[in-house]
Amino acid sequence: MERHFTLGEFIIENQKDFPYAKGELSALLSSIKLAGKLVNQQINKAGLAEILGKIGKQNVQGEAQAKLDVIANDIFIDTFRNRGEVCGLGSEELEDIVIFDDEIHRDSKYIILIDPLDGSSNIDVDITVGTIFSIYRRVSPVGGPVTPEDFLQPGSKQVAAGYIIYGTSTILVYTSGNGVNGFTFDPGIGSFFLSHPNIKFPKKGNTYSINEGNYVHFPDGIKKYLKWVQELNEEENRPFTSRYTGSLVADFHRNMLLGGIYLYPQGTTAPQGKLRLLYESNPMAFLTEQAGGKATNGSERILDIKPRDLHQRVPFIRGNVDMVEKAESFLSQF
């Protein structure tokens, strides 16, 4: 019988290859796994538990919060408060960082950044949503208070990142800098099992994902690129196919498994694009590179950007290297 690793077994098996991880990173990933199961449970019964809909408030970014945004955010914070692996947490839903400075957290070396519920506009219509996470080693001395600098590190300093996709099945995908692996949740057993080992972008992709309703606001280079992907060229397999759900996690997951490009460029209504560098673009860029792809803001590697503030937004283009470089060449010409 073929051996199916659980996520827990896989982490232990692989941590010897990972320079930082002793038991701490394993314990941290196990907290993410636990919080993910709790969020998964809430999402699956959302219509029955009367937790669909908006709460009538806005988050720090001026976006309407859904009940499940708040529930998922609380689940992750409570999970990390109850366990000692991180000394601080930043969330897309909160203006400021959460500092854990009691005895059980004080000696922790790690901080975490989360988008607790990604694609929340899709919750009420039963379309795939996700959770995105990103982990750094703190730069301030262990034992003292965590500082904003611990959170404002370039994405290249991430020690691990990943997402949980709550789709037709629930899958946890992560990297700790040694490839990308995906684990499918078996709800009968309550465990995640390795189902997508060593994920790599296929050599060729022909899917593009972008909110084309924003066309009029895009830079000329993106407009010209979109016309190019829609041209007939049988040799180059064009026109490409368009797929866009409005949940980054879903669009990202599909394009990584099947090949493709995802774009959320700048536009006049969102001068820096919409996606948040710390909670969305950096973790997705780390995964992209680990899967053999490329992630850029149009001219600069996402992972090299030095963040200025917690909720900073960036234009985001990622996918198969050749597809991303083609888009960049249009941006540099027009």
Ligand code: AHG
């Ligand atoms: P969130 O639900 O965490 O605020 O993220 C929504 C993001 C991302 O998931 C998605 O790719 C993008 O917003 C969709 O934006 P548009 O609706 O503007 O296309």
Ligand code: MN
């Ligand atoms: Mn999001």
Ligand code: MN
């Ligand atoms: Mn979100």
